[in-house]
Amino acid sequence: MEKRHMFGKFLLAASTVLSLGSAPAMAAPKVMKYAHFQPAREDQPMHAAALKFKACMEQATSGSVTVQIFPAGQLGSATNALEGLKFGTVEMVVSHDGGISSVYRPFDVFAIPYLFPDHATAYKVLDGKFGKDFADEMLKQTGIRLLAYADNGIRHFTNSKHPIKTPADLKGLKIRVQPAPVFLTMIEALGGSASAIDWGELPAALSQGTVDGQENSVTNIMAGSLYQSQKYATLDGHVYSLHAYLVSDTFYQSLTDTEKKAIDDCVIPARDIHRDMTRAQDLSAQKVLTGVGMEVYVPTAAEIEQFRSAAQPTVVSQLKKSAGEKWVDGLLQAVKEAKGQ
Known part of the structure; x- marks a missing residue:
């Protein structure tokens, strides 16, 4: 009896070991490499939003998806990062418009000068039917899923030579622009000399005098410390x-329904933080830039109309060829409707 009892214990122990050995291992978390292009500081809209997205995503998926943030262009230029989205080497990118247009040219349509009168009008258009239709077409053409639009800030001119009050003041100035043809066209229409320089190279180009000035939002002027070599705004x-x-739609389609919903849901609070922080800086641009020693000029309505008349028709004409009449006319109409015209 004792031998049979011992043998029974042996069989029980052996079956337990075999059972443990054959138990499925817990699945490794899916990793989202998340690239953006501002410094890794919580006072920077891109990074504050990235931290919010990471926390939200990992909580909503109970850790089945982890988010690795790569700030300040650590994964290369915007063009490189966006190519990574297409080929599946990067899962998520928050990029500026110039970088996006390098892989999907119609994105240039949003660079029509003097288009939106205020933030509220822009949000109505971007969050409405036009913004959704545009994102759907981008997905079809590129395999990149556009989840949300956020602010890169309202763009202004700065330079190291003299105040710019009318288009005539741009004549003879070398102005850095994003690597996008539409910005080159705009500067040339206003009488300046445009030079396309990547964001990462901009501070050096300004300090070395390669260009006299640039055009950017106050958020980016501060993030890049551009005021150190630019006296006039x-x-x-x-x-x-x-x-x-x-x-990346390839990555998105590899997720469970719960994980897809988490991405769709978590991008909204991230976008809102991004918008709120950038908008706050836009609305206090004069105070912020004066505070770092810049001489700031605010054009009159009549002067703004001079800029609009010089730049908008030429840019619209070019965009109808490069971005397509459908998107140009559609955006202009969406703006009119958002303004209640």
């Missing part, structure tokens, strides 16, 4: 610049 608000939250 003109708050003309020529372009309502955008960031967009972009995800």
Whole structure:
């Protein structure tokens, strides 16, 4: 009896070991490499939003998806990061408009100068039917899923030579622009000499005098410390610049329904933080830039109309060829409807 009892214990122990050995291992978390292009500081809209997205995503998926944030262009230029989205080496990118247009040219349509009169009008258009239709077409053409639009700030001119009050003051100035043809066209239409320089190279180009000035939002002027080599700022608000939250559709389709919903849901509070922080800086641009020693000029309505008349028709004409009449006319109509015209 004792031998049979011992043998029974042996069989029980052996079956327990075999059972444990054959138990399925817990699945490793899915990793989202999340790239953006501002410093890794919580006072920077892109990074504050990235931290919010990471916390929300990991909580909503109970850790089945982890988010690794790569700030300040650590994964390369915007063009490189966006190519990574297309080929599946990067899962998520928050990029500026110039970078996006390098992989999807119609995004240039948002660079029509003097388009949106205020933030509220822009949000109505971007969050409405036009913004959704545009994102749907981008997905079809590129395999990149545009989840949300956020602010890159209202763009203004700065330079190291003299105040810019009218288009005539741009004549003879070398102005850095994003690597996008539409910005080159705008500067040339206003009488300046445009030079396309990547964001990462901009501070050096300004300090070394490669270019005299640039055009950017107050958020980016501060993030890049551009005020250190730029004495004059003109708050003309020529372009309502955008960031967009972009995800590889290949990665998105590999997720469970719960994980997909988490991405769709978590991008909204991240976008709102991004918008709120950037908008606050836009609305206090004169105070912020004066505070770091810049001489700030605010054009009159009549002067703004001079800029609009010089730049908008030429840019619209070019965009109808490069971005397509459908998107140009559709955006202009969406703006009119949002303004109640």
